[in-house]
Amino acid sequence: MSSNVLGRRYAGALLDLGIRDGHAEPYSGQLEAAAAALGAGPAKKVLTSPLYDLEFKKKLIDQVTGPLGLAAPVANLLRLLLDKHRIGFLTDIAASYRELLDGYLGLMRATVYTAVPLDGAALGRLRVLLQRKMGHRVELTAKTDPAIIGGLRVHVGSKVFDMTITNHLSRLRGMLKHQVL
Numbered sequence: 001m002s003s004n005v006l007g008r009r010y011a012g013a014l015l016d017l018g019i020r021d022g023h024a025e026p027y028s029g030q031l032e033a034a035a036a037a038l039g040a041g042p043a044k045k046v047l048t049s050p051l052y053d054l055e056f057k058k059k060l061i062d063q064v065t066g067p068l069g070l071a072a073p074v075a076n077l078l079r080l081l082l083d084k085h086r087i088g089f090l091t092d093i094a095a096s097y098r099e100l101l102d103g104y105l106g107l108m109r110a111t112v113y114t115a116v117p118l119d120g121a122a123l124g125r126l127r128v129l130l131q132r133k134m135g136h137r138v139e140l141t142a143k144t145d146p147a148i149i150g151g152l153r154v155h156v157g158s159k160v161f162d163m164t165i166t167n168h169l170s171r172l173r174g175m176l177k178h179q180v181l
Contacts, residue, residue: 007092008100010077014093015100017073028094028101030074035094037064038078038087048088057082108136110156113164115148130156 014031018024038047043064047057061078070078081087102109110130112118118126123142130138134156145153151164 004092004096006086006089007096010081010086010089010093011096011100014073014077014097015104018101019104021073023071023073024101024104027071027074028097030068030070031077031094031097033068034065034070034074034078035091037068039091039094044088047082054082057087106136107139108134108156109139109141110154111141111143113143113145113148113153113155115144115146115150117144118142118152126152126154130154 014027015024018027038044038061043060046052046060058079061082065075065078077093078087078090081090081093108130112123112126123140127138127140130140138156147166149165149169151167153164153167154161
């Protein structure tokens with residue numbers, strides 16, 4: 001079974017609990033914090049290694065996540081993943097949970113790339129335009145990329161709106177190459 005399918009299955013189950021309990025959004029933050037603490041580096045190596053016994057791994061999870069104050073369903077999910085030898089999918093599960101939660105909330109995440117930073121007013125206007133185009137609330141993140149030269153590129157889910165000078169020059173170059181003289 002692929003990590004994406006597993007991630008969505010476990011994330012969907014936790015989201016159902018979160019919606020029922022009214023804690024869907026806090027669970028997301030807790031799951032992301034747990035994934036950051038356990039889903040990479042030495043902790044992940046220990047948790048996914050057959051060299052360490054289950055009790056040691058459970059103590060490690062409790063030690064690392066104790067300060068995070070995880071809700072019972074999130075902590076139970078971590079134990080279940082450990083018992084089922086699927087703790088290595090924690091990062092995928094956290095990403096799937098965020099995606100499913102965004103869908104439930106009618107929220108789309110977008111990233112806009114520009115050559116220079118955009119001011120708050122420009123970001124606000126862009127957010128309104130994207131919300132109209134996509135039909136959902138949009139949470140917008142701005143990043144700079146000097147390779148763009150000018151214009152902007154927006155990533156919303158699987159869609160990319162590329163209105164950069166770099167893209168226009170690339171398309172023009174392609175048209176000129178195929179032009180018969």
